[in-house]
Amino acid sequence: MEHLINPTVKNIEISGIRRFFNMVSHYKDVVSLTIGQPDFHTPEAIKEAGIQAIQNNETGYTHNAGMLPLREAIQHHVDNEFGLKYQAESEIIVTVGASQALDITLRTIIQPGDEVLLPGPVYPGYEPLIRLAGGIPVFADTTQHGCKLTSDLIESHITERTKAVILPYPSNPTGVSLTEEELKNIAAVLKKHRLFLLADEIYSELVYERPHTSIASFTEVRDQVIVINGVSKSHSMTGWRIGYLLAPEWLSRHILKVHQYNVSCAASISQHAALEALTNGKDASESMRKAYNKRRTYVCSRLKAMGLEYAQPDGAFYIFLRFPLGGKTTMERAVQLVEEAGVALVPGDAFSEYGKGYMRLSYAYSEETLKEGLDRLETFINKN
Ligand SMILES: Cc1ncc(COP(=O)(O)O)c(C=O)c1O
Numbered sequence: 001m002e003h004l005i006n007p008t009v010k011n012i013e014i015s016g017i018r019r020f021f022n023m024v025s026h027y028k029d030v031v032s033l034t035i036g037q038p039d040f041h042t043p044e045a046i047k048e049a050g051i052q053a054i055q056n057n058e059t060g061y062t063h064n065a066g067m068l069p070l071r072e073a074i075q076h077h078v079d080n081e082f083g084l085k086y087q088a089e090s091e092i093i094v095t096v097g098a099s100q101a102l103d104i105t106l107r108t109i110i111q112p113g114d115e116v117l118l119p120g121p122v123y124p125g126y127e128p129l130i131r132l133a134g135g136i137p138v139f140a141d142t143t144q145h146g147c148k149l150t151s152d153l154i155e156s157h158i159t160e161r162t163k164a165v166i167l168p169y170p171s172n173p174t175g176v177s178l179t180e181e182e183l184k185n186i187a188a189v190l191k192k193h194r195l196f197l198l199a200d201e202i203y204s205e206l207v208y209e210r211p212h213t214s215i216a217s218f219t220e221v222r223d224q225v226i227v228i229n230g231v232s233k234s235h236s237m238t239g240w241r242i243g244y245l246l247a248p249e250w251l252s253r254h255i256l257k258v259h260q261y262n263v264s265c266a267a268s269i270s271q272h273a274a275l276e277a278l279t280n281g282k283d284a285s286e287s288m289r290k291a292y293n294k295r296r297t298y299v300c301s302r303l304k305a306m307g308l309e310y311a312q313p314d315g316a317f318y319i320f321l322r323f324p325l326g327g328k329t330t331m332e333r334a335v336q337l338v339e340e341a342g343v344a345l346v347p348g349d350a351f352s353e354y355g356k357g358y359m360r361l362s363y364a365y366s367e368e369t370l371k372e373g374l375d376r377l378e379t380f381i382n383k384n
Pocket residue numbers: 036096097098099100123125168171172200202230231232238242243
């Protein structure tokens with residue numbers, strides 16, 4: 001019967017990250033610097049709000065778009081933090097993580113054969129969603145541009161079939177973010193070509209050099225932009241599965257139909273926890289940000305001392321290292337690093353072919369773990 005399965009689904013490969021883990025899972029005493037989620041527990045007050053929601057029997061369906069108090073909290077949050085103006089009643093949808101927001105947005109706007117432009121290297125979650133929606137992913141190689149999707153790169157990859165651009169900054173896997181000037185230039189291209197843009201801003205709270213700017217703050221492109229965000233990374237809530245999207249009313253009402261028939265609503269208990277996070281959770285989020293920043297400074301200084309190159313990371317909790325391969329493939333080199341040095345980094349080609357010759361290091365780990373992992377990496381670099 002397998003031949004009857006949708007070929008688009010059959011052709012989706014398991015992620016490079018999963019393949020790498022399958023290859024190295026049997027090694028013992030490995031320091032892993034691979035994880036893509038915060039290492040902190042969800043703050044106590046947020047957990048308590050979830051527990052209270054259960055005790056209060058807040059366990060039924062909510063409004064399809066999410067309970068109104070949460071949407072109002074999101075409205076105030078994005079206004080206070082990024083100056084974005086979206087109406088809770090009609091322009092905000094609470095989703096099952098940022099992942100579902102991406103999926104329902106793509107399914108709302110993409111028709112078979114539409115091209116979606118995205119930077120490479122990039123988070124591996126987008127390509128399968130684009131393909132499942134019938135679209136064609138078109139990667140722009142950013143490695144010669146500081147790992148940034150520039151307005152010129154966008155312009156040079158646009159064809160008559162381009163429907164949307166994905167702008168995922170601060171970036172997983174590179175940690176790079178865009179300046180206001182760079183975003184302004186992208187907004188100008190967007191305006192000229194009448195494209196949609198999905199701004200995946202899930203790391204917007206984890207920025208270290210300057211406040212985060214959302215491309216949706218350029219009002220001339222507000223009608224073309226869908227902002228995707230959530231509490232997974234900002235409040236260490238990946239397992240609660242709460243994201244949200246911001247889109248103009250005329251678009252959001254169509255996305256809401258896909259959302260409604262897909263999941264009805266995000267989990268009510270998690271929505272209560274997210275309400276607490278976005279109402280009273282700023283201090284907790286800020287103290288995690290400070291801890292990441294301290295680790296970032298430490299890791300960068302160690303990597304510099306080893307002579308390893310990387311694009312300057314100013315957001316998220318990743319560093320994308322240019323890695324000497326010694327004649328091996330990127331995957332083989334990552335496996336060798338595990339075997340011989342006992343340290344795991346994610347091979348860069350898990351983030352598209354443009355990540356060949358790179359490794360992603362995550363600093364969402366304790367300072368002690370980072371020190372041990374970097375000591376091992378240093379020994380390997382000195383030997384190879
Ligand atoms: C860039 C990016 N977007 C989206 C997601 C998914 O977020 P969520 O867990 O809220 O679905 C991740 C998770 O790693 C990510 O790195």
